[in-house]
Amino acid sequence: MSQENIKKSVRSFYDQVGWQTIGDTLYQNALYEDLRPVSRDYLHRCHMRLKRHLAQEGTYYLDAGSGPVQYPEYLTYSEGYQARVCMDISIVALREARKRVGEHGLYVVADIAHLPFKSDVFDGISALHTIHHVPMTEKQVAFDALYRVLKPGRSMVVVDGWTNAPLMTRLAGFMNFIKRLKAWRKGTDRENEPEPTQSSIPGQDSLPDVQAKKSSSPAGTFVEKFDADGLIEMLTGRMPFEIMVWRSVSVAFLRSVIYPEWGGRFWLKVIFWLEERFPRLLGRIGQYPLIVINKPAGESDLAETASKV
Secondary structure, eight states: OOHHHHHHHHHHHIIIIITSBSSSSOBGGGGGSOOOHHHHHHHHHHHHHGGGGSOSOEEEEEEETOTTOOSHHHHHTTTTEEEEEEEESOHHHHHHHHHHHGGGEEEEEOBTTBOOSOTTOEEEEEEESOGGGSOHHHHHHHHHHHHHHEEEEEEEEEEOOOTTOHHHHHHHHHHHHHHHHHHHHHHHHHHTSOOOOGGGOTTTTOHHHHHHOGGGSOOOOOOOOOOHHHHHHHHTTTSOEEEEEEESSOHHHHHHHOOGGGTHHHHHHHHHHHHHHSHHHHHHHSSEEEEEEEOOTTOHHHHHHHHHO
8 A cells, every 4th residue: 555545544444434523522443452441540550651851841742643642631731831743643632622722722634744834843742652653664654754844952752552462462361351350240240130131231322331342343444563672773872762651551451451350540559650660661571662762962964954855
């Protein structure tokens, strides 16, 4: 598939599927996240982890691949800035973002690999789950473009997912065992229960039930991820960067292992503590890295050069 067709497919997916609502405050894309109450505090703390790596105030904040700014935590990233620039390839995303950001936002339809902004203009930048939609041949171009528009002396953060994250690969057998155990226990419990009537089944259309039904999930779009070694090779010598952890465990892990009746909240607190204790290790082997890029003061010319290489 050509680069142009890839971008069209991504735009079409988010316009027609991903950012279509399935409730008052939820989008179809929520089917790819674990929004159960048992995971809520852990997800909140992971979202807020990003903020510590950004300047707390400035003139312009770039939300590259903003989507509809669907989580409340996202709004806090730019609360100390004069304006938040929401940039996305999807016009539907920007219409939804305007509902949340309002007059504090500026809204730009653009491609992350070809940013229409001047160099050295943003005091803070985030790109959350966006670069995995960029083909491998343009990923370096996308990083260079973000680096070019970042102000010297400031930092940006990129959150993405590794392909075949080592930690998740090691835990695959455990996840399958827990799923089988859960299914067995559920089957045993049902044998001892009276047959439910249609009117006695609570929450049939609740989000967790929808998430559990693979057939209910919309077809995805183009995604191409790299591993830690590939990212390190690509960025080394081009810009100062550090790989931290955003979230070490995948959505599949949360849904298959974490249950409230099995101490799920406690185990997620343990996981978060380990992430705080070993952020660099879990950033490289866990599922979702937090890539922090700092642009040294006075490095404007280097950014211009990098964008042309």
